[in-house]
Amino acid sequence: MKQKIAALLIKYPFLKWVTNRFILATLFFVVWLLFFDTYAFYDHRTIDKEINKLEENRDYYQTEINSDDKNIRKLYRKEEVERYAREKYYMKRENEDIYIIDSDKEYTTEETN
Structure with a gap:
């Protein structure tokens, strides 16, 4: 042997x-x-990916909060409130007409034979 x-x-x-x-x-x-x-390499990789995704979400929401804060600070002025209402809610002044042009649609002409 x-x-x-x-x-x-x-x-x-x-x-x-x-x-x-x-x-x-x-x-x-x-x-x-x-x-x-319990501290396996694969588990750490998945947890690290999840942490990175959550950090990206946090950064995105933080920038959104900052831009919303800026907009809120703007709305303390009467002119800005009026501008916002006219743009977002299509409000108008007296004796004023509003024409809404939808630029998202593409207008094409069809040729007929």
């Missing part, structure tokens, strides 16, 4: 390293830490 093992070790020298119990224990712990532990 020992001769077969010795012959295998001569033929395949890497088996000497693979069968070493310290290397096997180290490999076991590395695999355990990478995949099965």
Whole structure:
């Protein structure tokens, strides 16, 4: 039996390293830490991605809050309130006509034969 093992070790020298119990224990712990532990690498990656997504959302909402604060500060003036009401709610002054032009639609002409 020992001769077969010795012959295998001569033929395949890497088996000497693979069968070493310290290397096997180290490999076991590395695999355990990478995949099965509560602080696993994959879990950290998914949590980091989620944190990045939440930080991007926070930044977006912070910029929206800042722009809304700017608009609110503008609305303390009477002229700005009037301008806002005219633009957003199509309000008008007396003796004034409003024409709404929808620029989102594309008008095309069809050729008939």
